Amino acid sequence: MVKFILRRLLYALITLWLIATFTFVLMKNLPGDPLGEGSEKIPKETKAMLLKQYGLDKPLWEQYLTFMNNVIHGDLGASFQFPAHTVTDIIKQAFPSSLQLGLISIAIAIVVGLSLGIIAALKHNKAGDYTAMFIAVLGVSIPSFVLGPLLSYYVGVKWGILPAGLWKGPSYKILPAIALSFGTIAILARLMRTSMLDVLNQDYIKTAKAKGLNSITIVVKHTIRNAILPVITIIGPIFVNVITGTLVVEQIFSVPGLGKHFVTSVYSNDYTMISGLTIFYSSILILVIFITDVLYGFIDPRIRLGKGGK
């Protein structure tokens, strides 16, 4: 088990290193001059001084080492847009809203998605199954960046039920969280349905029925408990889904989170911000995937004892 965890940890570190290096290489190959347009007019001495100030006069490998060293110490550089703030400051300030939005949406998705999946499996090939799966397919077909504006316009503006944007109190969080959770609901519902159907065909369910247990006990204690196990494997993809979702959903609902910062940085070519946020998001994702792997190894002995599993 220790060996398993160590190997996972090694992969996680290699992936992170690759992403950071890739980011560095791309940043060095950006079109244009690092000092901005019209830099040929700057006197030579000033230019040399500026380059020195940003460490751009050193050889590439030394710049790379400095960059990696800074990244390891959590220093992601200063933002171009807001020169007074470092990227790390902006993350600290904006991340909590994003995290909150993400967690609310995941909570909604887990409740709704798993319920849909369970209903679909228990009503296999009946109306309940088709309805639940139709909702799930809709979730895949209507991405958050389409659902978001529609919700904001119809529920928020036209019918005026909930606020259409901004981030001031609990009621402001409902619409963005729904828009964000739709895709995740679909993933969860489908997986839960397949997994439930799988478990329902197992011999131990037959045994439980033969013993004369009532159907609620069978469903709750025997089926759902076993069926929920594979769901853990998709926690990683769900996080990816939610993080990329926050980029657009925050933009649509004017949520002052990290995703909105990311998108505005793309529009204003704030390269340090984008590279910093990419590294930050990647670290979260890789951490989540690492934890999921280890967790799954603990729960399911087949993975631990097999040859490392998938």
Place this chain on the structure above:
Amino acid sequence: MMQTTSQTTENNNKFAPVSSANLTSERIVRPSLNYWQDAWRRLKKNRLAMAGLIILVVLIVLSVVVPFISSYDYQTQDLKIKNASPSGAHWFGTDDFGRDLWTRVWWGTRISLFIGIVAALIDLIIGVIYGGISAYYGGKVDEVMQRTIEIVYSIPYLLIAILLIMVIGPGIPTIILAYSITGWVPMARLVRGQMLTLKEQEFVLASRTLGASPMRIIMRSLIPNALGIIIVQITFVVPTAIFTEAFLSFIGLGIKPPLASLGNLLSDGANYIRLYPHRLIFPTIIFSLILLSFNLLGDGLRDALDPKMRK
């Protein structure tokens, strides 16, 4: 001795050979179906999947035909009629430059489908070759290739795609490239898994005994037998690539106007939703129909092509 002979004669009388002309009950009446015919029969029974297939064919035909026969093109501006609501002349209305939305939506569908299909082809080529080699050689080769996949798999592709596009600049090839960097991984995994099962089977042993080269075995024995699963995967790759384009357009890194793609139509539409809802509604309908039909068809194909699902 005598007794035995008489018994034999008796037996001979009892079990007279039946003339083959009388074997009507043994005759195969129905035509035998091969794998694909069988799959098609099962697919036809799945109403949702057929609905998906029909919608998809209609969308593809419209996206090919409409740009040719429409009396407008995707870029001609007419500022007198900007943001017009749907009417007889402009079925889906017009946008802020007075361009006909009906034509632009179908141009966009065409470009989005093109991106989806090319991305799927690239995926297919890389995934099949990678998965095939990894499974066929096994051992150390497989080990190294699988570890590589695990690392690539945990890279958040949309973020990397965004970085890449910012450096290279947006455009159809960049979007396809950005998607393909990690898009091939699920396909490679799937092909490898399928091949690992297939390569243990007797017909592969037979062809190896006959001296077939590894490439020939992969191309002629393994891939055709894994084709079902590959096709199913493709029906899920195409909508993902189309989604990626739309997502990138939404954050300003997609196809640039005046060219239309479903992504930039959706993103423009979302900005104008309060004033001109028609600009979001129509692209949304077409976009969701594409994703919906691919997903329905993919689900149906998965059931139809998997012999284990036979009832």
